[in-house]
Amino acid sequence: MALLFLAGCRQPSPPQENYREYAYVTNGKTNNVSVIDLRRFRVIATIAAGRNPTGVAANPKKNEIYVVNSDSDNVTFIDAERNTVIATVGVQRAPYFIDVSEDGRRAYVANSGSANVSVLDLALRKVVANVKVGAKPGLARVSADGGVVVVSNSGDGTVSILDADRLAVRATVAVCKDPEDIAILPDASKAFVACPGSNQVAAIDLKSDKLLALLDVGTTPIDLALKPDGGELFVCNYGSHNFSIIETTTNEVASSSLIGTQPVRGVVSADNSMLYVSNFGSDAVAVYSIDDGRVLGTLPVGSGPDALALSPNQNFLLVADSKSGDVAVIRTAKLPQGSKISAARALFTMIPVGLQPNQIAVKAFVQGK
Numbered sequence: 001m002a003l004l005f006l007a008g009c010r011q012p013s014p015p016q017e018n019y020r021e022y023a024y025v026t027n028g029k030t031n032n033v034s035v036i037d038l039r040r041f042r043v044i045a046t047i048a049a050g051r052n053p054t055g056v057a058a059n060p061k062k063n064e065i066y067v068v069n070s071d072s073d074n075v076t077f078i079d080a081e082r083n084t085v086i087a088t089v090g091v092q093r094a095p096y097f098i099d100v101s102e103d104g105r106r107a108y109v110a111n112s113g114s115a116n117v118s119v120l121d122l123a124l125r126k127v128v129a130n131v132k133v134g135a136k137p138g139l140a141r142v143s144a145d146g147g148v149v150v151v152s153n154s155g156d157g158t159v160s161i162l163d164a165d166r167l168a169v170r171a172t173v174a175v176c177k178d179p180e181d182i183a184i185l186p187d188a189s190k191a192f193v194a195c196p197g198s199n200q201v202a203a204i205d206l207k208s209d210k211l212l213a214l215l216d217v218g219t220t221p222i223d224l225a226l227k228p229d230g231g232e233l234f235v236c237n238y239g240s241h242n243f244s245i246i247e248t249t250t251n252e253v254a255s256s257s258l259i260g261t262q263p264v265r266g267v268v269s270a271d272n273s274m275l276y277v278s279n280f281g282s283d284a285v286a287v288y289s290i291d292d293g294r295v296l297g298t299l300p301v302g303s304g305p306d307a308l309a310l311s312p313n314q315n316f317l318l319v320a321d322s323k324s325g326d327v328a329v330i331r332t333a334k335l336p337q338g339s340k341i342s343a344a345r346a347l348f349t350m351i352p353v354g355l356q357p358n359q360i361a362v363k364a365f366v367q368g369k
């Protein structure tokens with residue numbers, strides 16, 4: 001294992017003097033958020049949140065971060081420029097995730113304990129609607145165009161489709177058992193929903209709000225990683241230690257491959273070429289070449305790797321190690337010519353954070369803009 005601590009081995013600085021790259025990591029058991037400077041790979045702030053912070057998201061249009069606190073039923077607003085709390089907004093019971101629209105105006109929080117979705121106006125910093133959905137909604141995902149919100153209701157095996165303009169449910173679609181993770185195609189034409197209870201993925205037409213297909217995948221599919229171009233969907237099958245590839249145009253399972261012990265999360269590089277998968281049971285991250293159709297190798301990380309995020313320049317992969325309370329930083333690409341280090345894909349460093357890190361959000365911005 002190549003663990004590298006070299007002075008001066010940092011990402012090249014952009015020309016802006018006030019440029020910042022931060023990663024925000026929710027720590028469930030210490031009720032706080034660790035802020036990692038991705039240009040220096042160290043924690044620069046620890047921000048108190050609510051009880052059991054889980055989901056976290058960055059606003060794409062303004063320098064704010066939003067943290068869902070599952071046990072205190074609220075959302076913490078963080079100013080990314082000062083790394084301070086600027087507001088706390090109450091939602092309803094047992095929220096876990098948050099999704100933000102591309103225009104940065106709204107956020108959506110599924111409240112699993114109250115069977116509804118809280119809609120937040122991010123400028124006003126308040127809830128503008130609580131929309132009733134199915135039983136035990138786990139996740140609300142908004143489409144890229146901001147027009148549709150898809151909600152997975154694990155308690156009754158349905159998906160609620162919300163009209164984001166009217167803030168109302170326009171359809172309820174019966175799918176499969178225990179629907180959880182959701183992926184929406186970039187053109188908002190389809191949604192795919194993982195159902196670990198029935199070992200399937202549901203394909204839903206968002207134009208007609210109809211179920212198109214139930215696709216049999218591996219055992220306990222819990223995570224969906226969509227290629228940025230929307231052409232393929234990668235399904236992490238926790239129980240069968242493999243991943244399935246779904247062709248999103250034809251709604252067909254193209255293949256399945258072993259990837260490691262208990263795969264839990266996947267992320268695809270911006271150029272659609274690489275898939276990274278965290279294997280919770282083997283304390284490692286697998287690297288899969290999409291172009292070549294093969295696993296290139298695995299890299300050991302901390303204990304219980306879970307959430308993943310890529311740095312803005314895609315040269316580093318962040319891995320939240322839920323059991324060991326740290327974030328592993330993997331170098332994904334070769335360093336610039338002339339660097340003392342030339343090997344690609346290696347464990348770069350480990351950064352201690354709080355207890356039970358859950359999710360990661362990355363924010364890059366110029367201070368004051």
